[in-house]
Amino acid sequence: MSSLSERGPAGLTLACDLARRGVAFRIVERDLMPNTASKAKGIQSRSLEVLDDLGAVDYVVRTGIADLPMWFHDEHGTTVEHPSITVPAKDSFHTPYPNLLWIGQFDVEHALRERLADFGGAVEWGVEALDLTQDEGGVTVTLRAPQGGRTAPYERGT
Ligand SMILES: Cc1cc2nc3c(=O)[nH]c(=O)nc-3n(C[C@H](O)[C@H](O)[C@H](O)COP(=O)(O)OP(=O)(O)OC[C@H]3O[C@@H](n4cnc5c(N)ncnc54)[C@H](O)[C@@H]3O)c2cc1C
Numbered sequence: 001m002s003s004l005s006e007r008g009p010a011g012l013t014l015a016c017d018l019a020r021r022g023v024a025f026r027i028v029e030r031d032l033m034p035n036t037a038s039k040a041k042g043i044q045s046r047s048l049e050v051l052d053d054l055g056a057v058d059y060v061v062r063t064g065i066a067d068l069p070m071w072f073h074d075e076h077g078t079t080v081e082h083p084s085i086t087v088p089a090k091d092s093f094h095t096p097y098p099n100l101l102w103i104g105q106f107d108v109e110h111a112l113r114e115r116l117a118d119f120g121g122a123v124e125w126g127v128e129a130l131d132l133t134q135d136e137g138g139v140t141v142t143l144r145a146p147q148g149g150r151t152a153p154y155e156r157g158t
Pocket residue numbers: 006007008009010011028029030031035038039040041042105127128129130
């Protein structure tokens with residue numbers, strides 16, 4: 001069976017999981033290069049556990065910041081340090097990653113892309129999913145390649 005996903009953290013996570021299970025897949029992204037926007041900035045314990053399970057957590061732990069310094073201006077314009085806004089998970093959660101980590105989404109995507117490469121997978125940049133149809137035989141996705149031409153429909157089982 002084959003699958004197809006898109007390159008955000010969700011698609012990359014799925015691609016890593018499929019790759020490690022030996023399931024054929026393609027991961028496509030209509031953008032031509034990796035995302036550089038921070039987007040999601042806080043990664044929670046459970047997400048870190050999922051990354052750990054995939055073998056992609058080390059870079060995120062190295063790069064993320066648990067105790068993000070915060071400053072604000074009071075009504076007199078004075079800069080004041082704010083107490084940490086990170087609240088660790090309770091012990092009852094039994095997580096090895098009790099702290100939310102502050103890290104840009106592009107860095108989490110980087111960690112997942114690197115792990116995907118370890119599994120032999122890679123994002124197909126500049127490829128857009130145009131159409132998706134489903135019947136009893138499977139799902140067919142039509143893709144547009146960078147050149148603008150349509151690739152052959154992608155069918156489950158091919
Ligand atoms: C400015 C901003 C700030 C945010 N801040 C936070 C935050 O602080 N905390 C938080 O938890 N969340 C935040 N979010 C939300 C977070 O970024 C999303 O929840 C997360 O990106 C969802 O991941 P995803 O993989 O589902 O989708 P995405 O990250 O959107 O990835 C989907 C990818 O698929 C590609 N794509 C879409 N359609 C097609 C197609 N037809 N063919 C090919 N490729 C396609 C897109 O180009 C994109 O790269 C923020 C989002 C934005 C925009």
